[in-house]
Amino acid sequence: MRDVAIIGVGMIPFGRRDQDSLVDMLAYASLKALDDAQLGDKAVDAVYVANMGGGILQHQTAIASALVDRLSLLPAAADTVENGPASGASAVKNGVLAVASGYYDVVLVAGGEKMREVSGWRATDFVATLTHPEVEYPYGITLPGMAGMFTRLYMEKYGLTREMLTAVAIKNQTVGTLNPYAHVTMAITKEGILESPHSVVNNPIIADPLHLYDACPISDGAAAVLLCPLEMAKKLTKHTPVVIAGFGQATDTHTLQEREDPTDLKAVTLAAQQAFTMAGIGPEDIDVAELHDAFTILEVAESEHVGFFKKGEGGKAALAGRTKLGGEIPINVSGGLKARGHPVGATGVAQVVDITWQLRHELPEGRQVLGATYGLTVNFGGFGNNVLSLILKRSA
Amino acid sequence: MSEIKITGYKCKACGRVHYPKHEQCLTCKGRDFEPLTPDGNARLLAYTQIFNLPWGFDERFLIIGVGEFENGIKAMGQIKADSLDKIKTGMELKPSWEPVRHQYGEPVYGLKFKPLE
Ligand SMILES: [Zn+2]
Numbered sequence: 001m002r003d004v005a006i007i008g009v010g011m012i013p014f015g016r017r018d019q020d021s022l023v024d025m026l027a028y029a030s031l032k033a034l035d036d037a038q039l040g041d042k043a044v045d046a047v048y049v050a051n052m053g054g055g056i057l058q059h060q061t062a063i064a065s066a067l068v069d070r071l072s073l074l075p076a077a078a079d080t081v082e083n084g085p086a087s088g089a090s091a092v093k094n095g096v097l098a099v100a101s102g103y104y105d106v107v108l109v110a111g112g113e114k115m116r117e118v119s120g121w122r123a124t125d126f127v128a129t130l131t132h133p134e135v136e137y138p139y140g141i142t143l144p145g146m147a148g149m150f151t152r153l154y155m156e157k158y159g160l161t162r163e164m165l166t167a168v169a170i171k172n173q174t175v176g177t178l179n180p181y182a183h184v185t186m187a188i189t190k191e192g193i194l195e196s197p198h199s200v201v202n203n204p205i206i207a208d209p210l211h212l213y214d215a216c217p218i219s220d221g222a223a224a225v226l227l228c229p230l231e232m233a234k235k236l237t238k239h240t241p242v243v244i245a246g247f248g249q250a251t252d253t254h255t256l257q258e259r260e261d262p263t264d265l266k267a268v269t270l271a272a273q274q275a276f277t278m279a280g281i282g283p284e285d286i287d288v289a290e291l292h293d294a295f296t297i298l299e300v301a302e303s304e305h306v307g308f309f310k311k312g313e314g315g316k317a318a319l320a321g322r323t324k325l326g327g328e329i330p331i332n333v334s335g336g337l338k339a340r341g342h343p344v345g346a347t348g349v350a351q352v353v354d355i356t357w358q359l360r361h362e363l364p365e366g367r368q369v370l371g372a373t374y375g376l377t378v379n380f381g382g383f384g385n386n387v388l389s390l391i392l393k394r395s396a
Numbered sequence: 397m398s399e400i401k402i403t404g405y406k407c408k409a410c411g412r413v414h415y416p417k418h419e420q421c422l423t424c425k426g427r428d429f430e431p432l433t434p435d436g437n438a439r440l441l442a443y444t445q446i447f448n449l450p451w452g453f454d455e456r457f458l459i460i461g462v463g464e465f466e467n468g469i470k471a472m473g474q475i476k477a478d479s480l481d482k483i484k485t486g487m488e489l490k491p492s493w494e495p496v497r498h499q500y501g502e503p504v505y506g507l508k509f510k511p512l513e
Contacts, residue, residue, distance in 0.1 A: 125451035148446065149442040207445070256442075257470040
């Protein structure tokens with residue numbers, strides 16, 4: 001297996017992008033990654049596109065074929081990867097395998113989603129199609145609903161509090177104000193969303209016990225990365241190469257109810273363990289992490305399941321500021337899904353873009369984790385039934 | 397009231413109860429199952445009240461939970477309550493089989509739970 005480097009990254013601002021089609025967004029992010037890489041006359045051999053909802057939301061399929069044509073990268077191989085909200089990291093993993101195997105040299109991975117052109121209740125229904133079609137979906141359960149049930153179980157088992165979840169929301173939206181790619185750029189206060197009499201109006205319950213500010217927004221957006229063998233990257237790029245040091249992926253039961261302990265996100269633990277084993281490091285070696293905080297509870301639970309904190313300690317750690325920039329393990333210094341937004345197919349790729357910027361030491365003060373060498377991502381599909389973790393390393 | 401049209405699957409090799417159906421046992425990969433129908437009342441394992449409903453629902457909110465029947469089947473259903481005030485994890489629920497939503501003008505039947513005091 002060859003070492004695989006990221007030689008180019010690109011992202012477009014997430015948010016509401018009425019003027020752009022799904023393929024427009026994928027193309028713009030891809031061009032940024034191609035320009036960033038300064039490929040010269042090297043051809044792109046293959047393209048992997050992460051997208052969950054084109055068939056449902058845009059009535060468009062075969063998105064990778066459309067993108068490779070739009071970019072005139074013909075006759076490059078092109079595949080669309082649909083793995084729910086974990087499509088992004090799945091596409092990156094497939095790109096890494098393709099380069100590591102020696103079969104392809106230059107691979108473009110682009111992830112994108114366009115969710116704002118339908119109403120909120122259509123978008124909520126679209127995401128709910130990942131639930132079990134017979135024993136969950138008919139009841140009207142949504143992803144916020146799954147997260148709400150999970151949150152209550154966590155509160156009952158570990159004493160997690162709303163104050164701890166609120167600390168995650170405030171942290172991510174505060175740093176999100178510094179991210180030019182973030183959808184949500186409004187800072188929030190504990191008073192406004194938890195303590196004042198107005199907080200019940202400002203921050204209503206969406207899926208008890210989760211409130212509005214525990215959830216990410218519904219967004220449009222796209223992100224892209226360009227992969228090649230490390231040896232080629234050293235010759236081609238002006239950037240310090242960032243390598244994929246490890247990856248892992250694991251699955252769990254489709255329904256939460258069939259898990260022996262529904263608070264145990266086994267797929268997160270296994271994916272991270274595989275990535276750590278491959279990279280030859282442990283959780284204590286990670287300098288910065290992008291965790292899949294579609295809901296604040298997920299950042300807390302993932303921070304425990306990947307091994308940064310013991311089970312039940314993640315909420316306390318967030319409340320104590322241990323996961324802020326400057327803390328012992330800065331989490332979601334991009335603002336996470338909470339502030340950057342969660343165009344589902346784009347998210348796993350956007351996490352890799354943000355970690356690459358961190359490891360190149362390219363971010364401005366207030367966002368850069370000084371001297372970062374290792375970064376970790378978690379891209380959480382289903383309600384924890386298909387999870388990927390990637391570990392990136394700044395190449396010396 | 398219609399009968400509850402849920403079938404659980406108990407592995408004949410190790411006894412694990414599955415719902416929904418799997419072709420192989422989650423524990424031992426066994427392929428022989430004894431069909432089970434829900435037995436008696438259920439106990440509430442997890443619940444939420446959701447306000448942002450998906451396309452297809454006209455209600456202001458839904459209360460949804462997972463109940464465990466006495467013979468080990470665990471299933472999601474809608475909880476018949478006006479609020480979460482009297483809902484508690486571990487409480488007893490009386491199951492019924494009723495319309496849970498409408499699709500293309502037709503009722504879709506599913507599990508409902510009535511909380512018992
Ligand atoms: Zn068995």
